[in-house]
Amino acid sequence: MTIYSPGKGWPMIKFDAVHKRFPNGTTAVDNLSLEMPEGGITVLVGSSGCGKTTTLRMINRMVDPTSGTIRVAGRDILEADAAELRRGIGYVIQQSGLFPHRTVLDNIATVPLLLGWGRKKARARASELLETVGLTAGAGRRYPHQLSGGQQQRVGVARALAADPPVLLMDEPFGAVDPVVRTQLQDELLRLQRELSKTIVFVTHDIDEAVRLGDRIAVFRTGGHLVQCAPPAELLARPADGFVADFLGAERGLKLLSLTTLADVPQRRATTVRAGEKPAPQAGWQLVTSAEGRPLGWLDPATAAMSGTGGTAGEAALVPVRPLSDGDSLLSALNESVASPSGLVARVDAEGVLTGVTSREEIHDRAGTAHATATRPASRAADEAPASHAALQRRTA
Amino acid sequence: MTVEWAWISDHASDLATLTVSHLQAALTAVALGLLISLPLAVVAHRIRPLRGLLLGLSNVLFTIPSIAIFVLLLPVTGLTRTTTVVGLTVYTLVVLLRNTVEGLDAVPVKVREAARAMGTRPLRTLLTVELPLALPVIMAGVRIATVMSISLVSVATYIGDGGLGQLFTDGFQRNFPTPVITGVVLTLLLALVADALLVAVQYVLTPWTRKRGA
Amino acid sequence: MYELFSDLGSWLTSGEQWAGPDGIAHRLAEHLQYSLIATLVAAVIALPVGLLIGHTGRGAFLAINLSSFGRALPTVGLVVLVFLASGLSMTPVYVALVALAVPAIVTNTYAGMTAVDADVKDAARGQGMRAHQVLFQVELPLALPLIMTGLRLALIQVVATATIAAYVSFGGLGRYVFDGLAQRDLVQVLGGAVLVAVIAVVLDLVLAGLQRALFRHRHHAAH
Known part of the structure; x- marks a missing residue:
């Protein structure tokens, strides 16, 4: 699905009264209405089981909502073909989910190949992206398990960017790497975002990561309730309730000073x-x-x-x-x-x-x-x- | 191909004798297999260089056809029950050894370290921590070995033993399907019942593996 | 005992024994032919079943219990049964051998498919692969080592069991075992058994080596 830009700052992704109940009866997302502006990083935070990952996965139809509508660039995604929709949305997950049997270069070329670019063009684009995410050309010939955790995560980001999708979904992408590497990857992401201006939806349970990366932060509570969605400064300054204040932690005031x-x-x-x-x-x-x-x-x-x-x-x-x-x-x-x-x-x-x-x-x-x-x-x-x-x-x- | 029920009822006591003999051969083999493979597995688990050797050797044994094993034993043990039991034991060894080693390997290092840190001696750790935790995998091996042995006993019919397998030779020679069908069904039943009993034994022995609320 | 082994040695090495329609070379070819055909037929039946169960996750109960059933089924009984039902042909032999091979292939194919990292499958779907693309481009290649193990296991079991063809009057290396038993010729029985064991072991080693060479660079990252 081709996603047309609505214009910077306008809602690129729009949840409207979205519910998700799984067959086992648990409610993962409860009456969610939320807008994610184009060109911004929206971070979904909350403890495990709060529905943040389900919310993310509904955007590329890895999970379909029980009711409600989700629009990407104004189009109801349930009307789109799921596989085609996904090819137009970058997707990065924890542990990167790289294909262990394909070289790094072929991993990155996955979506271009699915889109029928042809091997040569897809590989050329993949080499270009290796550089973009700060990897050497030599890394392209390796297999994923031959790279460090941080490098694998970079490959995951490169793979998501391969077909230059306007939207990027990132599900705890830096959750499995050590703190030093995580900070590097966060810096890289901010640098990339200054160049590329993607609409990014980022799931994490780390509030510091959310404050560091987010243009807007959406705080979820167990049971799939969205409690507050605001820019980091506003969230830190005026948490909507005790739950959000607790979640932001005792050094909330100091975090505010970091902004x-x-x-x-x-x-x-x-x-x-x-x-x-x-x-x-x-x-x-x-x-x-x-x-x-x-x-x-x-x-x-x-x-x-x-x-x-x-x-x-x-x-x-x-x-x-x-x-x-x-x-x-x-x-x-x-x-x-x-x-x-x-x-x-x-x-x-x-x-x-x-x-x-x-x-x-x-x-x-x-x-x-x-x-x-x-x-x-x-x-x-x-x-x-x-x-x-x-x-x-x-x-x- | 019809089953003559009268034949079955006429030969009920013969069938019972064959079933008992069949089961006896299979279970003796599994018991012997366990007796031999447990210490071997502990050795293979503890001493790395021996591990490859023992597992490799048992794998080679497994590729030898069952009929060949029975026949190869003939010069040593002759046309006796011993040949049947020894042949079957060789087979159970492979499965039991592999599973026991894998089970011991799967015991989390942290648990082992914790036992050591609390001052438990190696033998005690083995008996009270490692073997119990390896039990589900060992039991899986015992189940496979038991089912396999029950099925393989009938191969020993070629060397004059074979429990229910004798029904196959009998039916084949007389061109009479009823004993063959009876033999196949009884063998399958024996395997099924033995397997179910072992599942029950495992359930009782490993309460920590049960799902919550079960 | 020594005498027996020296007789066995000369039986196995005499040129006379290897030549002619009753010779080892011919019997060996027959034996391999039965085994390969049976394994091939079993693969054609079992691979799609295993892939389907593994991909959809439906019928897992069948896949898991099929191997148990396959182990429990007495091959001798099955051969005799099919022989009595269908008369003198290779059918009983093939039925028994295929029945032996199918569970091993299904179970290993299924195991290989389920061993594919859920994250990798999730990522494949998330990149926009359709179901058949996930199956053929991701799951199948990653399951291949275990699928190969299943095929290898099946072939070895079939080779070992193909002796049974001679029981219902066909050829193969089993001929020596059953003829020897009938003639009270222990050397011939042992010769046949040793030959079967040797080709089973050799085939296993060759296939294992081939497998290692094929998947050399493909170690899965430890979790």
């Missing part, structure tokens, strides 16, 4: 000393920078006083610094301000050159106001804007 950037937090001049130069024997902490002006570390007052007798700043033992740029979140600034011995956060520009410092107090104040602004009552529609603006910035950073 606000440091951009408009003021900074002031720092006391610096060039590496190799003599530090001023003064009382406070000084920031040692390279010749290019990049922060190298903090010099403590005692060492500075001693080196006044002959040593230079470069030789002194420095306390490590983790400089932040405008795109970094308020949460990381808060973290750095706590970790920094001087109570100051070093700020840098895109090239990593020091622009100034911000104090622990300033960051704390700003965190407080950001939190207060975000959690103001929902009647003020205007305060959604800064939050989603920040989310957008985070995404383009």
